[in-house]
Amino acid sequence: MTSPHGGPANRSQQPPPTDPPAAPDAAQPPNGTQDVPEAPAAQPAPKPTPDDHAPDDRVSEDRTPDDHAPDDHVSEDRTPDDHAPDDHVSEDRARDDHVSEDRARDDRARDDQAPAVIPAVTPQAEPPAPAPPAPVAPAGDAEADQAADWFAPGTQQPEPRPDEPLPSPGATTADQAPGSDDRVDAIEPGLPEAATEVAPPAGAISPAVAPPPDAEQPPKPRTGNRPAEQPAVAASPADEGVRVSAPNPDGVPAPASVEGDEKPQRTFTPDFLTELFRNPLDPGYADAAARRARGDGPTGVRKRMLSGISALTLVALGFLLVVAYRQTVADEPARTQARDELIGQVQSRRSGTSQLQARADRLRSEVADLREQQLGGAAVARMQELEAETGLAAVRGSGARVTVGDGPTPIDPVTGVRSSDARVRDTDLQRATNALWAAGAEAIAINGQRLTATSTIRQAGEAILVDFRPVTTPYQIVAIGPDELAADFRKGAGGQFFKALNSRYGMSYDVAPVGDVTLEAATEPNFRQASPVTPSPAKSQSPTITTSPSEGGR
Amino acid sequence: MIPVVALIAGVVLGIVFHPTVPPALQPYLPIAVVAALDAVFGGVRAKLDGIFDDKQFVVSFIANVLVAGVIVYLGDQLGVGGQLSTGVVVVLGVRIFGNVAAIRRHLFRA
Numbered sequence: 131m132t133s134p135h136g137g138p139a140n141r142s143q144q145p146p147p148t149d150p151p152a153a154p155d156a157a158q159p160p161n162g163t164q165d166v167p168e169a170p171a172a173q174p175a176p177k178p179t180p181d182d183h184a185p186d187d188r189v190s191e192d193r194t195p196d197d198h199a200p201d202d203h204v205s206e207d208r209t210p211d212d213h214a215p216d217d218h219v220s221e222d223r224a225r226d227d228h229v230s231e232d233r234a235r236d237d238r239a240r241d242d243q244a245p246a247v248i249p250a251v252t253p254q255a256e257p258p259a260p261a262p263p264a265p266v267a268p269a270g271d272a273e274a275d276q277a278a279d280w281f282a283p284g285t286q287q288p289e290p291r292p293d294e295p296l297p298s299p300g301a302t303t304a305d306q307a308p309g310s311d312d313r314v315d316a317i318e319p320g321l322p323e324a325a326t327e328v329a330p331p332a333g334a335i336s337p338a339v340a341p342p343p344d345a346e347q348p349p350k351p352r353t354g355n356r357p358a359e360q361p362a363v364a365a366s367p368a369d370e371g372v373r374v375s376a377p378n379p380d381g382v383p384a385p386a387s388v389e390g391d392e393k394p395q396r397t398f399t400p401d402f403l404t405e406l407f408r409n410p411l412d413p414g415y416a417d418a419a420a421r422r423a424r425g426d427g428p429t430g431v432r433k434r435m436l437s438g439i440s441a442l443t444l445v446a447l448g449f450l451l452v453v454a455y456r457q458t459v460a461d462e463p464a465r466t467q468a469r470d471e472l473i474g475q476v477q478s479r480r481s482g483t484s485q486l487q488a489r490a491d492r493l494r495s496e497v498a499d500l501r502e503q504q505l506g507g508a509a510v511a512r513m514q515e516l517e518a519e520t521g522l523a524a525v526r527g528s529g530a531r532v533t534v535g536d537g538p539t540p541i542d543p544v545t546g547v548r549s550s551d552a553r554v555r556d557t558d559l560q561r562a563t564n565a566l567w568a569a570g571a572e573a574i575a576i577n578g579q580r581l582t583a584t585s586t587i588r589q590a591g592e593a594i595l596v597d598f599r600p601v602t603t604p605y606q607i608v609a610i611g612p613d614e615l616a617a618d619f620r621k622g623a624g625g626q627f628f629k630a631l632n633s634r635y636g637m638s639y640d641v642a643p644v645g646d647v648t649l650e651a652a653t654e655p656n657f658r659q660a661s662p663v664t665p666s667p668a669k670s671q672s673p674t675i676t677t678s679p680s681e682g683g684r
Numbered sequence: 685m686i687p688v689v690a691l692i693a694g695v696v697l698g699i700v701f702h703p704t705v706p707p708a709l710q711p712y713l714p715i716a717v718v719a720a721l722d723a724v725f726g727g728v729r730a731k732l733d734g735i736f737d738d739k740q741f742v743v744s745f746i747a748n749v750l751v752a753g754v755i756v757y758l759g760d761q762l763g764v765g766g767q768l769s770t771g772v773v774v775v776l777g778v779r780i781f782g783n784v785a786a787i788r789r790h791l792f793r794a
Contacts, residue, residue: 406775410782412744415730418737436738441690443742447720448694449703450749454717456698457705 518573521582521652525573528645530616532562534628535604535638552635554605556589558628559596562607563587565624571609573649577601580652597653604638608647616643711760712753715772719752720745722776725783732790752776 502510517523537552563574563581574581579596586597593600609615619625620641632639705713723745730736752772759768788794 403778406778407782410726410779411729411733411786412726412740414740414744415726415733415735415737418740419735422737433738436742437686439742440738441686443745444687444690444724445694445697447724447745448691448696449698450694450717450720452695452698453703453705454713456702457710457713 517651521573521580521585522654524648524651525610526646526648527572527610528613528643529571529608529610529647530566530619531640531642531644531647532566532607532609532619532628533604533638533640533642534558534562534607537631537636537638550592552637553592554594554603554637556587556594558631559587559594559605559607561627562624565619565622565627566607566609566611566615568624569609569611569615569618569622571611571615573611574607574609575649576607577605578650580649582652582655584655585652608644608649610647610649613643616641711765712756715752715756715769716749718773718776718780719748722779722783723748725780725787729783729786729790732787748776 501513505513514523518525534554536554539548539550539552541548559576563576566574576587576596579585579599579601581596586595588595590600593602594605595601612618625641628637628639631637723741726744727736727741730741755772756765756769759765762768
């Protein structure tokens, strides 16, 4: 209920201008047929037993009026449900939908879509006010007026209290009875003044509109609507002004008094940090100065002694500073020593690796020479050819260079996550290499990593590994092959794919023919499981050749 | 004048004697220095305020150093030595900054 009420209040304010005028004019006849019957029906029933059942009856009555008034603007759904005015409910809901959007829209919506409803609502709203009085009794009229007044004030937040009190003063306790009897009692004293005259009806209305729990606040919003309506009825303006002023005094003074009582009791002392920031100087100095001013300070020998001790303290300070300095300086070597040692280890290992590498190269060339000597020229030539095909020997030639690079990777301002959409992925490189193989490439290297039959291109986190060695953007895929390799790639599916990536994600992409490039040999694969089949080299060759293109990119 | 001379004398003594700090006390040296600096800057500010007091200075100096050392020692024993050291440094640092600011105002009127 609260939410609806909150909404209604605002809406209620807006509607008044449109509703009041519109409602009286034509609304009653059309809507009146539907709405009016209900309202009257509800009212009659309550009227007979207003006092006894008053809360319910009035509530129903009140609600119906309220519903119409508030519903138009706000959240009548609930109220309609309660009293089951189906027609109204449906209308209300329809309105609600519109209402939810904007008050202004609601108003318009009513006019446009549910003109009948709107008028009905307004008329009802008016009728209810008058109606309640009749059933309730003489007081009812006054109450209705007051209720309207209250509601009007209710639009203002501070007034919630007034609503409660109103019911009580009204003596329409029955009205309030539903959920607010207690409140009424408590509140009554304050409100009676202004409420006595008009209040009772208001109480009835408020409870009806706003079910017990939230009733207090919700009524206010609706009241906003009513005020406009009620003024027509009569007395509202003066009453409102009076009441508004009245409630404030009652409500405000009390809290103020409470606060006043509390304030003196609480004493706030600045917390430690505040004190620390405010006055960093040891308070002892001020105390000592005060003592001296009083003449209690040390004198004569004692003072001189203190001065001496002070000087000694300063000597100790100087000593301390020097010791600390020396200690820090002494520590420094020990700290850097460990780091230097680590750095030294890294460098020595690195140099050892390069030495071993050089030795391996030397031995390899030695082996090649020896092999060449042992085997005939034809065998050597064949072996070199095989090595070149399988990627175990450096090759030279012309072909194409495909360059792919990561696109911009913006950081999401909300989540802070860096977008990886425009990153080159392993599948992209696989596609590129496969496309090159398909276009007739005979040897391919990615960033210098020569691909062989067993090469892998895969992603590990954000890095792409080619044969377990990381490669980074921009990725240069150099292929040796036919002269039209570059053009074929560009026209082929691979080229189209990267073109799309380029236009869509901004990934850099370039294909160009290259003249004379040398592709280094790949590292020799170590077969652990597979063993060469000696008898049929020819057969094994052809499969490897055919498979290499397809698997080269895997 | 005398304080400055005493300070220089202390420095000279430290250089001459070339003391070595026992390893057990090494962790407390930095915090002791900070605490001592706090006392010194407090004393300087008090001097400029015209309310310097020898006894107060000596007591605050010794107490600061000792308390700082004890806090760090306690923290080490409790396993929160680093955090307590940080707390000590923060508090003393704030005081040092405040006092230096006051000294600065005294000296430069700014």
